[in-house]
Amino acid sequence: MMSANTDFxxxxxxxxxxxxxxxxxxxxxxxxxxxxxxxxxxxxxxxKTTVLDLICGKTKSTSGSIKFMNKELTKLSEHEIxxxxxxxxxxxPSIYENLTVFENLEVSYPRGRGxxxxxxxxxxxxxxxxxxxxxxxxMLDHMLETEAALLSHGQKQWLEIGMLLIQDPxxxxxxxxxxGMSVKEREQTAELLNKISAGRSVLVIEHDxxxxxxxxxxxxxxxQGKILASGDMDTVQKDPKVxxxxxxx
Amino acid sequence: MSFMYEKxxxxxxxxxxxxLLATLILVVFPLALDGFRLNLVAKYLTYAFPAISLVLxxxxxxxxxxxxxxxxxxxxxGMAMFLKLEASSPENTAIQSTPGIPDFMDWNQLTALPWxxxxxxxxxxxxxxxxxIPSVFAYLIGVxxxxxxxxxxxFAIITQVVSLILTVLIVxxxxxxxxxxxxxxxxTLHGWDITSDFAKNLFxxxxxxxxxxxxxxxxxxxxxxxxxxxLAMRDKEDRVRFSGYDVANFKIFIFCFSAMxxxxxxxxxxxxxGFMSPSxxxxxxxxxxxxxxxxxxxxxxxxxxxxxxxxxxxxxxxxESFPELWLFLMGGLFIAVVMFFPxxxxxxxxxxxxxIKKRLGFITSLFSKNDTAAVAPKLExxx
Numbered sequence: 001m002m003s004a005n006t007d008f009x010x011x012x013x014x015x016x017x018x019x020x021x022x023x024x025x026x027x028x029x030x031x032x033x034x035x036x037x038x039x040x041x042x043x044x045x046x047x048k049t050t051v052l053d054l055i056c057g058k059t060k061s062t063s064g065s066i067k068f069m070n071k072e073l074t075k076l077s078e079h080e081i082x083x084x085x086x087x088x089x090x091x092x093p094s095i096y097e098n099l100t101v102f103e104n105l106e107v108s109y110p111r112g113r114g115x116x117x118x119x120x121x122x123x124x125x126x127x128x129x130x131x132x133x134x135x136x137x138x139m140l141d142h143m144l145e146t147e148a149a150l151l152s153h154g155q156k157q158w159l160e161i162g163m164l165l166i167q168d169p170x171x172x173x174x175x176x177x178x179x180g181m182s183v184k185e186r187e188q189t190a191e192l193l194n195k196i197s198a199g200r201s202v203l204v205i206e207h208d209x210x211x212x213x214x215x216x217x218x219x220x221x222x223x224q225g226k227i228l229a230s231g232d233m234d235t236v237q238k239d240p241k242v243x244x245x246x247x248x249x
Numbered sequence: 250m251s252f253m254y255e256k257x258x259x260x261x262x263x264x265x266x267x268x269l270l271a272t273l274i275l276v277v278f279p280l281a282l283d284g285f286r287l288n289l290v291a292k293y294l295t296y297a298f299p300a301i302s303l304v305l306x307x308x309x310x311x312x313x314x315x316x317x318x319x320x321x322x323x324x325x326x327g328m329a330m331f332l333k334l335e336a337s338s339p340e341n342t343a344i345q346s347t348p349g350i351p352d353f354m355d356w357n358q359l360t361a362l363p364w365x366x367x368x369x370x371x372x373x374x375x376x377x378x379x380x381x382i383p384s385v386f387a388y389l390i391g392v393x394x395x396x397x398x399x400x401x402x403x404f405a406i407i408t409q410v411v412s413l414i415l416t417v418l419i420v421x422x423x424x425x426x427x428x429x430x431x432x433x434x435x436x437t438l439h440g441w442d443i444t445s446d447f448a449k450n451l452f453x454x455x456x457x458x459x460x461x462x463x464x465x466x467x468x469x470x471x472x473x474x475x476x477x478x479x480l481a482m483r484d485k486e487d488r489v490r491f492s493g494y495d496v497a498n499f500k501i502f503i504f505c506f507s508a509m510x511x512x513x514x515x516x517x518x519x520x521x522x523g524f525m526s527p528s529x530x531x532x533x534x535x536x537x538x539x540x541x542x543x544x545x546x547x548x549x550x551x552x553x554x555x556x557x558x559x560x561x562x563x564x565x566x567x568x569e570s571f572p573e574l575w576l577f578l579m580g581g582l583f584i585a586v587v588m589f590f591p592x593x594x595x596x597x598x599x600x601x602x603x604x605i606k607k608r609l610g611f612i613t614s615l616f617s618k619n620d621t622a623a624v625a626p627k628l629e630x631x632x
Contacts, residue, residue: 058491079493099481
């Protein structure tokens with residue numbers, strides 16, 4: 001029963017992936033509204049990262065459907081999914097260490113994406129302004145010429161978020177964006193996420209419950225590839241099943 | 250003008266290096282060397298084409314090809330086929346049982362020119378074939394490998410195997426290819442004697458200009474967004490893919506370009522040296538090309554040329570006196586470069602000019618304690 005066109009940014013239906021018989025994601029149904037900041041939590045091995053892998057095309061699903069703005073993603077290749085408007089941040093900061101902050105953002109700028117386009121790509125005022133704008137947003141505008149390898153762990157995380165923002169995706173997926181950050185950096189990141197969730201949907205995987213409480217509009221708890229509970233933070237925290245498998249520890 | 254300066258020459262350092270190299274090969278060598286030695290240098294410089302192609306493909310692209318000899322050979326054989334056909338005019342080959350076909354075909358009982366030799370009667374076709382056939386071949390290999398995300402050591406092994414297969418094919422199909430001896434006894438180009446001293450000097454300068462042009466084109470690629478994407482892919486391929494790029498296409502393009510450059514070198518090799526044989530196609534020459542690039546510095550286009558010249562001068566000098574030792578020496582040099590100077594000659598040069606600046610800083614500055622502390626261990630390391 002595949003749904004017809006909907007208003008959801010993302011509609012995941014009956015999604016299953018099995019690795020040698022082990023169902024990492026099992027018949028998952030999941031919807032994401034426009035402008036919603038949704039956090040997925042769950043114990044290790046619950047299938048959180050796998051869900052992101054499936055949406056962005058890194059892993060191919062065994063069955064089911066993933067519709068992004070009514071466009072089926074399961075048949076598309078990775079770069080086509082990105083071009084459709086889905087951005088994904090990896091768990092460990094995934095940036096180009098040999099390039100400067102400016103160049104990292106420039107390489108991510110969504111123009112000149114073909115071979116010849118990239119050869120003829122010109123760094124014009126429009127590109128420079130956009131890079132500066134994003135750099136300000138991710139608090140790295142004073143470090144544009146710094147080699148990315150020299151950034152702190154937190155700054156690397158922000159840079160990767162910036163690299164996604166510059167593509168202006170309609171759906172932004174972040175895998176543990178505050179892992180390894182200091183308390184202050186966490187607060188700044190929470191502020192950043194609240195700001196960028198205006199005008200787009202954001203899907204976040206996170207462990208840090210305090211951080212989740214700061215940002216989440218809606219929370220889904222995943223356990224053994226299935227949804228255990230879903231709703232606002234308070235409802236989920238009071239759910240006895242959730243307390244048993246996850247929060248109780 | 251600023252386009253020339255920034256994009257083709259690569260700013261101040263790039264310009265200085267480029268001008269120095271151009272002066273060396275266009276002025277110093279022709280003045281200092283006799284005709285015989287200059288012709289040797291021309292041969293060395295033709296190896297610099299595949300060495301530069303490896304700087305792009307391996308140094309920047311992170312994809313090691315152990316088969317650049319394939320493309321060097323395809324370019325060289327293309328040129329040799331044209332020259333051979335001209336040398337095999339019916340008048341020149343009147344004593345053969347089938348006059349008008351290359352001598353080795355006659356020896357192998359062929360009685361007609363094979364179909365794929367026919368178009369090489371045309372010089373225009375030959376020039377196009379030299380550029381296009383290797384690129385198309387690289388495209389096919391590239392699509393088969395990169396679209397399936399085969400890379401790294403597997404790609405190196407597969408390219409090596411292809412170069413081996415091509416050698417075996419050339420050696421085995423003697424009647425069509427000239428076999429192990431290659432295509433020899435090339436004489437004229439449009440009736441113009443290519444073995445004269447004048448012709449050899451001219452080929453030297455053509456090789457130099459083509460080499461400099463190839464360096465400028467490669468610079469253009471490296472200073473464009475494409476160049477930064479190459480570095481980005483080498484570092485975090487997945488991040489590039491998930492930024493909306495079809496990574497395979499970029500690898501295919503740089504592989505095709507590297508094939509085309511190598512083929513130009515091969516064609517100039519045939520003209521400068523006067524023959525082409527399978528010994529410039531197979532595994533050993535392909536690995537030598539990698540060594541040239543590694544010794545010169547795999548991130549330096551100009552370094553690759555110096556690496557090439559240095560090793561080949563060394564090879565000539567040593568193999569005259571100790572022929573049996575040369576291969577060991579070259580192997581040792583390669584290991585030494587990989588272990589101690591991963592950035593090759595270019596890296597040494599950068600470190601060294603860095604040290605000179607630091608030392609000047611030490612003399613002129615009263616507050617240079619931190620600087621010298623940092624310099625001291627590095628100096629030991631480079632000795």
